[in-house]
Amino acid sequence: MRDTLSLLFYLMRLRVRTRLEFRASLVIAWAAQAFGYAGVFASIWLIITRFENIGGWTWPQMALLLGFHTLGYALGACFTLVQLRRMEEIVLGGEFDTLLVRPLNPWAYLVFSGFNIEYGGHVLLGAGLIVWALPQIPIEWDVEASILIFGALVSAALITASMLTMIGACAMILGRARYLFGIYFDFWELSRYPASIFAPVFQIALVSVMPLGYMAYVPVSVLLKRPVAYLGSAAEIAALAAGPISVLAAVVFWRFCLRRYQGGGG
Template sequence: MLRRLSVLLLLVRMFVKSQMEYRGAFWLDRLAQIISYGAVLLGMWILLQKFELLGGWNWPELALLFSFQLLAYALGASVSFTQLRDLEELVRLGTLDALLTKPINTWAYLIFSGLNIGYAGHIILAIPVLVWALLAAQVEWSIGNALFFAGSLLSATLVTGAVITMIGAIALIWVRSNHLFSIFFGFWELTRYPLNIFPGGIQAVMLTVVPLAYISAVPVAVLLGKPVPLLGDFAAPAALLAGPLLVLVAVTHWRYALSRYQGAGG
């Protein structure tokens, strides 16, 4: 067990060194990320200057929603998105066959050999905005709320990684899966806004079929003491359990997809 862990840590260290080989270019990319997401945040601020409230949410509350979503996504996607997006190409070219012969878990090898530190820009922007928003939104802190905040952030991170893993694993069956990420990001962008501003059908989809509401809308609403459509009093436990449950589903789906993989020769 310790030997395998040391191998995984070595893979991470090697990949990080390769990413930091051109440090100037790396940090310029991070700056571009910060400017890009900062522009989105600025657009939300301008919108709130005009309308004051959006679905009953004021500016600090929307900033909290945005920063929570961005941080949870960055943490979850750093250990899943690039790696699972590239899985389609590995399957198409037959490169995955070589990975299956390695004496290590295939999923773990994919994840740790491509740990994406490129999400540093997301995190650098998200954390200060999150701290400011928590103070400005006047969240009533208690031991219970602090534990819920930490637990729901972890759960939201797991939701991100689990959903991306399930999408990427489809390539093991159908060869093609990257087109599904367009659907993922379409719904992901909606999670920057309160769930109650959307029609009931979209709310139901984001809580079930594409459960991305648990990345931000549900946990932040609970933290602020706002009602959550469809979930009601079950919103808090749902926010905490969504991540672990989806991880179990993702593990099952990954194993099933891997069992259906036929190799480059068909």
């Protein structure tokens, strides 16, 4: 076990060192991503400036929501998005067959060897929004609130990694899976807004079959003492438990798909 972990972290360090060979392009990529997201957030700010709020959410509250959403996503996607979005090509090209004969879990090899540090712009922007927004909002600071903030960010990262893992795993059965990422990101974009502004069917979807509401909306609502539809008093526990539950679901689904994998050609 120790040797396996050492090897995985070595692969991750090797990936980071390789990417740092081109520091200028890396910084440019960070800046480009940050400006892209900042443009979207600026449009939300303009709407709130014009109408004062979105579904009762003021700009500092929305900034906290966007910060949670962006940072949690970045922490999960840096291990999974680029790597597992290639699963279709990996399977159809026969590369996945070569991973199965290596003395290392294929999922672990993919995510650690492909660790992506290009999410630096996301991390800085998300953390910056959180740091700016928290002093603007009257939050009752105690140990419970601190645990909720830290735990919710970890949970958001786990949800992101789990969802992307399950989508990528579909390639082992379907052969084609890239189009599923488009569906995922449609819901992901909805989850950066308060779920309460959507129709009940979308609210239910964001806390059940597509649990992206737990990335930001549910934990931030709990911090702000706002009611969460369909969860009620269980919202805080659900926000912290959603990540680990998603991981268990992803593990089961990955193994299910792996058992039914019959080769993709190549």
